Amino acid sequence: EPEVTQTPSHQVTQMGQEVILRCVPISNHLYFYWYRQILGQKVEFLVSFYNNEISEKSEIFDDQFSVERPDGSNFTLKIRSTKLEDSAMYFCASSEMLNTGELFFGEGSRLTVL
């Protein structure tokens, strides 16, 4: 069964450092997303991406965040200068359709900022 894969599974970084989280969405999906989940809390939308551009972003997704699809398979989330409050599980998701499509989530990348 096709799946969304994410790397790394866990990253520990110092405050102020740049972090790149990588995702390989399901190959025939067109819509890509990043969500985050602070431990024990709800899943929060960060950004959606379609046709090589951001289609929607939340207020959490400020100038410190960026997304990119550098090639035909990878979808990355970059945090330029990490803060303590960026510590969370970051989930990548993809869907075949917008608005009515099932979101397929990856296993997540746990980011710990010290």
Added chain:
Amino acid sequence: GQQVMQIPQYQHVQEGEDFTTYCNSSTTLSNIQWYKQRPGGHPVFLIQLVKSGEVKKQKRLTFQFGEAKKNSSLHITATQTTDVGTYFCAGLLNTGNQFYFGTGTSLTVIP
């Protein structure tokens, strides 16, 4: 801002008992999805409801979308230990393109 709340936040049940989680939105939703997240896992899609008043069943799980499309519920009959996890609703606004996840209900099933 958009709020999607779920109650209860936590629920402990004896195996075999029923369980219900309720999802309430501050605004009308276009459709609603339900996800299950096992402890330490990622959200996994369960179902999508689109029509006002829609009811769908998956074995022991019954999903309902309110008439006003502002609330939804998930009911599990005769819980099993495999039902353990956090259940999230995710609502899509009429005017939006992204799903707002609810606060989740964490279910513990005591064998």
